[in-house]
Every structure is written in structure tokens, then in C-alpha cells.
Amino acid sequence: MxxxxxxxxxxxxxxxxxxxxxxxxxxxxxxxxxxxxxxxxxxxxxxxxxxxxxxxxxxxxxxxxxxxxxxxxxxxxxxxxxxxxxxxxxxxxxxxxxxxxxxxxxxxxxxxxxxxxxxxxxxxxxxxxxxxxxxxxxxxxxxxxxxxxxxxxxxxxxxxxxxxxxxxxxxxxxxxxxxxxxxxxxxxxxxxxxxxxxxxxxxxxxxLNSLKGAVSAQNSPPVNGSDNDAVQIIKMCHDKNLSFLASDFVTQNLSITDVQSRLTTANDIQNICATAGLNTVTQNLIQNMNNPAELLRIAVSETKAEMDEDIDSGGPKDLTQNKQNNENIKNSWSRAISAVKR
Missing domain, CATH: 3.90.226.10 (2-enoyl-CoA Hydratase; Chain A, domain 1)
Structure with missing residues (x-):
């Protein structure tokens, strides 16, 4: 061809x-x-x-x-x-x-x-x-x-x-x-x-200017940051393997201090999700870390999916083990949500 x-x-x-x-x-x-x-x-x-x-x-x-x-x-x-x-x-x-x-x-x-x-x-x-x-x-x-x-x-x-x-x-x-x-x-x-x-x-x-102007004029905050700040924000997100957050941070005109704080929270969520085995929803949680209602919806959906998976696969034969699994799921989400609140 x-x-x-x-x-x-x-x-x-x-x-x-x-x-x-x-x-x-x-x-x-x-x-x-x-x-x-x-x-x-x-x-x-x-x-x-x-x-x-x-x-x-x-x-x-x-x-x-x-x-x-x-x-x-x-x-x-x-x-x-x-x-x-x-x-x-x-x-x-x-x-x-x-x-x-x-x-x-x-x-x-x-x-x-x-x-x-x-x-x-x-x-x-x-x-x-x-x-x-x-x-x-x-x-x-x-x-x-x-x-x-x-x-x-x-x-x-x-x-x-x-x-x-x-x-x-x-x-x-x-x-x-x-x-x-x-x-x-x-x-x-x-x-x-x-x-x-x-x-x-x-x-x-x-x-960088195009990134700052990506949101509509009616929702755009005044742009006071410098191009150097935007470059630093992009690099900070890249270094934390959180590049998908860079565009929103720049368009929201966040200060370097605010970005550092949000990246710290996002990193906490990454670590907790990794420990709790919740890797499939990590990015979704991070993108909604300032939206408690959406965080709750994700938590409920994922927990239900995990419980349904236990049922579909026959579930644990031992009732004590079944309770322990449910407790582990609850503790995983409790730690994740606590990290977001900090």
C-alpha cells in the first residue's frame, strides 16, 4: 500500500x-x-x-x-x-x-x-x-x-x-x-x-496564554500569574505524574502555593488508593477532590461494584471472611475520604 x-x-x-x-x-x-x-x-x-x-x-x-x-x-x-x-x-x-x-x-x-x-x-x-x-x-x-x-x-x-x-x-x-x-x-x-x-x-x-484562556470569558478569573508560573505548574504536575491536572490549574490561575497544596492532596489520594487497591478510580477521585458529592458517588459505585464481584464469583464461603472483606472496603474508602478532607 x-x-x-x-x-x-x-x-x-x-x-x-x-x-x-x-x-x-x-x-x-x-x-x-x-x-x-x-x-x-x-x-x-x-x-x-x-x-x-x-x-x-x-x-x-x-x-x-x-x-x-x-x-x-x-x-x-x-x-x-x-x-x-x-x-x-x-x-x-x-x-x-x-x-x-x-x-x-x-x-x-x-x-x-x-x-x-x-x-x-x-x-x-x-x-x-x-x-x-x-x-x-x-x-x-x-x-x-x-x-x-x-x-x-x-x-x-x-x-x-x-x-x-x-x-x-x-x-x-x-x-x-x-x-x-x-x-x-x-x-x-x-x-x-x-x-x-x-x-x-x-x-x-x-x-501558555491559550491554556489560560481555555475557559469561557464569563467563568474565567482575572489572569494575574506569569508565564513562568504556568511553566512551573506544568512541570510540577509532570514531576508528580499528575500531568492531567496542569491545564485546570493554569486556567484557574492558581498560585504556586495553592498548586503545591493540591498536588500534596492528590499525591495522598494516589498513595491511599494504591494501598487500598483502588487504582481504577484514582484519577477520577483526584479530579473531583473538591467535590464531596461526586466523591461520594464514586465511593458508592466502586464499593457496590466490588461487592457485586464477590457475589458473582460465588462470594466467600465463610461468613466471617465476608464481613472482613466488607470491613476492608469500608476502611479503604474512609482513609481515602479522610485524606481529601485534610
């Missing part, structure tokens, strides 16, 4: 720049499992057949694909004399994130509801222990190539990027901008007629 499409070639007459628009939608590169899949070499030849170009516009929506094909496309675009504008339509994951690095400086843009994911190179193989050890060393070499590609664009130090690849890092468009992978969020409220891409610091400011 062909994963790219060259839509049209425009310009060339008078002073109009020669521009080509390309969709890269789907799994990139050749595949052992798909004999109809095409390699990067065909893509490169197709672009070269367009002749001299002043501008290449790429719409990117790919979960990734062949490592070397993705790298070949990225390096081909980086080395092309045309200005390369890449827009992430939905995702640029795995080898797709490498292709995104082929955009010209300041020309990598993403829609607000798009994502980027980076991870270590993968392979499948069979062999003995020596074969596997040798392959692990080769994969680290390939990983170092990715590090150079990402570091050149983001300026992030090697050790940090190494850890991000180890953790298989998934980023929203806003997070990708803040980390330097993406240059700009695409504004969709009105057509972009005159695109003047800002510096990275300006882009960060725009992203």
Missing part, C-alpha cells in the same frame, strides 16, 4: 515559487508483511521528479514504520534546497517523528489535537545469546543516530533524550512545543493567510 500521495505542483510562472504538496498518511516504508508497501527510495524519486522546487509542504499523519525509511526521508528533506514545511495532522510517532525533524527551521507545525511519540528502535529476531547481545549493541548505535537528529532540533541534552526514548515518550502538541520538538501550534479559528512563525520563546508564550 502506498503511504504517500503527491497532490499538486504549483507555481513556476513568473515570480511564483514552485511548490509541491505531499501527504504522508499511513505506515511508512517497505514491510515484510505487506508486499505492496513501497520504500523511501520511491518517495525520494517521486519528489526529485518534480524538478527544482522552492517549497515542499508535507501533511504528516503516521504511526511510524521502517526505521531506515523514516531516517532516509528525514535526511532527504533536511538536505533539500527547498523550504520544507511539515504539518502534523494527527500523529508523528516512531519513525514518523524522525520524518518531522526534516522540516526547515521554524517550519514544523502541529494541530492542537495532534501528538508526537518517540521511542527506542525496535527489531524482531531469532538466534542464540551472542546474536541477541550483538543486536542490542546495534540497536544502541541506531538510537544514538536518533539522539543526534532530535538534539539538533530541540537542543535537549543527550542524557535527557536517552531517557525520553527509553520511556517511550508521548507528547501532546503543546508539550512538543515546550520541549522544542515542534515550532508552532496551528491556529484553526481562522485561515492562515500570512504565516509569520515566531521564535520558540514566543511560541511557548502563545501556548
Amino acid at each position: 502506498k503511504w504517500y500521495e503527491i497532490l499538486n505542483l504549483t507555481g513556476g510562472a513568473g515570480d511564483k515559487p514552485r511548490s509541491v504538496t505531499i501527504n504522508i498518511h499511513g505506515t511508512v516504508g517497505g514491510s515484510f508483511f505487506d508486499p505492496d508497501a513501497v520504500a523511501a527510495s520511491e518517495f525520494i524519486q517521486a519528489v526529485q521528479s518534480m524538478g527544482d522546487l522552492d517549497e515542499i509542504r508535507v501533511s504528516l499523519a503516521t504511526p511510524g514504520g521502517n526505521f531506515f525509511d523514516g531516517l532516509a526521508i528525514a535526511n532527504f528533506l533536511k538536505g533539500h534546497k527547498a523550504e520544507v514545511i511539515i504539518e502534523i495532522l494527527s500523529e508523528a510517532s516512531s519513525a514518523g517523528s524522525a520524518i518531522a525533524m526534516g522540516a526547515s527551521a521554524g517550519k514544523l507545525r502541529a494541530y492542537p489535537a495532534s501528538f508526537m511519540m518517540i521511542h527506542n528502535p525496535l527489531t524482531g529476531m531469532q538466534g542464540n545469546a551472542n546474536d541477541f547481545r550483538a543486536m542490542a549493541d546495534k540497536l544502541d548505535i541506531l538510537k544514538s543516530g536518533l539522539l543526534r537528529l532530535y538534539a539538533e532540533r530541540t537542543g535537549i541534552e543527550g542524557a535527557t533524550l536517552w531517557e525520553m526514548l527509553d520511556q517511550e515518550t508521548l507528547m501532546t502538541a503543546e508539550e512538543a512545543v515546550l520541549k522544542g520538538f515542534v515550532d508552532e501550534i496551528i491556529v484553526t479559528e481562522a485561515p492562515v493567510l500570512n504565516c509569520n512563525l515566531a521564535s520558540r520563546e514566543q511560541v511557548k508564550s502563545e501556548v
